Amino acid sequence: MDFTEDQIQRYSRHILLQDVGVEGQEKISNGKVLIIGAGGLGAPVALYLAAAGVGTIGIIDGDVVDLSNLQRQIIHFTPDVHKSKVLSAKEKINQLNPDVKVITYHQLLTASNALEIIKEYDFVVDGTDNFPVKFLINDACVMAKKPFSHGGILRFDGQTITVVPGTACYRCVFHAPPPPNAVPTCSQAGVLGAIAGMLGTIQAAEALKYLTGVGDLLTNRLLTFNAKTMEFRTIKVKQHTSCQVCGTHPTLTELVDYEQATCEIKQK
Amino acid sequence: MSTIQLNGKSHEIETPISLLELLRQNKVEQPEMVSIQVNGEFVSRENFESTLIQPNDEVDFLFFMGGGSSC
Numbered sequence: 001m002d003f004t005e006d007q008i009q010r011y012s013r014h015i016l017l018q019d020v021g022v023e024g025q026e027k028i029s030n031g032k033v034l035i036i037g038a039g040g041l042g043a044p045v046a047l048y049l050a051a052a053g054v055g056t057i058g059i060i061d062g063d064v065v066d067l068s069n070l071q072r073q074i075i076h077f078t079p080d081v082h083k084s085k086v087l088s089a090k091e092k093i094n095q096l097n098p099d100v101k102v103i104t105y106h107q108l109l110t111a112s113n114a115l116e117i118i119k120e121y122d123f124v125v126d127g128t129d130n131f132p133v134k135f136l137i138n139d140a141c142v143m144a145k146k147p148f149s150h151g152g153i154l155r156f157d158g159q160t161i162t163v164v165p166g167t168a169c170y171r172c173v174f175h176a177p178p179p180p181n182a183v184p185t186c187s188q189a190g191v192l193g194a195i196a197g198m199l200g201t202i203q204a205a206e207a208l209k210y211l212t213g214v215g216d217l218l219t220n221r222l223l224t225f226n227a228k229t230m231e232f233r234t235i236k237v238k239q240h241t242s243c244q245v246c247g248t249h250p251t252l253t254e255l256v257d258y259e260q261a262t263c264e265i266k267q268k
Numbered sequence: 269m270s271t272i273q274l275n276g277k278s279h280e281i282e283t284p285i286s287l288l289e290l291l292r293q294n295k296v297e298q299p300e301m302v303s304i305q306v307n308g309e310f311v312s313r314e315n316f317e318s319t320l321i322q323p324n325d326e327v328d329f330l331f332f333m334g335g336g337s338s339c
């Protein structure tokens with residue numbers, strides 16, 4: 001790939017990095033990342049990956065922008081209320097960096113479309129809000145041998161782990177979705193908006209590390225933080241040979257849609 | 269009293285104590301919202317009551333955390 005003079009200028013702060021350089025930027029520019037959920041986490045991920053010049057960014061989200069989203073979903077602006085989130089995100093990405101090809105999916109990720117969609121990408125970012133889809137993303141990525149970043153936020157807390165084939169998966173750590181009625185969601189419990197940025201930018205950094213091969217990914221470690229104390233912890237986790245999806249004798253060999261416990265349903 | 273490491277910090281507690289009781293003492297009202305590791309090994313939920321914590325054990329509560337798109 002030959003960069004234009006403008007591109008060399010645009011990406012100069014990456015190119016200056018010894019670990020990245022022109023070759024690293026080429027890898028970023030050839031990279032394809034799927035962002036699942038264009039909300040609190042997906043917004044900063046999409047903006048930073050677009051700024052970084054990731055060649056293709058896929059965004060899947062079935063929602064439209066709501067006024068209550070704007071407190072943290074920084075890719076959406078006030079005039080975007082009622083617009084589809086994927087379209088709103090695409091418009092900002094195009095303005096930020098016309099080099100980026102944006103593919104939008106205005107739908108939900110389901111057991112029937114997940115493998116088909118993720119197979120087009122090098123890296124997947126989970127920016128979803130509910131456990132059924134988080135487990136679906138995990139299972140689909142493990143089955144398709146796609147690396148992905150899990151992210152979760154609630155109130156003042158965040159957690160993230162990167163999963164690549166052969167490392168502990170989300171199911172190794174959390175096993176199965178919690179009972180639908182047990183889960184506090186952000187729409188019930190609230191979330192400090194900036195937390196989404198703190199976590200999303202970690203996920204974006206992991207995606208860029210994966211594309212460039214720089215550093216050690218956040219694998220076999222669950223990173224958690226609490227913004228009240230501003231303490232960060234990484235907890236070692238293990239891949240389990242008995243894991244239902246990534247273990248030696250997986251019992252989960254087909255994707256399933258768990259009962260949805262989305263914020264909207266739970267609000268009733 | 270003996271010392272355990274709970275979520276990376278030293279805690280003084282009476283041992284032995286079951287994981288379920290430890291959850292209660294730490295005001296974790298919904299055990300179904302937490303995944304627990306003791307000394308790096310995962311403990312399944314049905315064993316929360318029967319698993320006894322010993323002095324110097326390292327216990328980590330890993331909470332389910334959603335959040336992201338519409339949340």
Ligand SMILES: [Zn+2]
Pocket residue numbers: 168169170171172173239240243244245246247
């Ligand atoms: Zn696993």
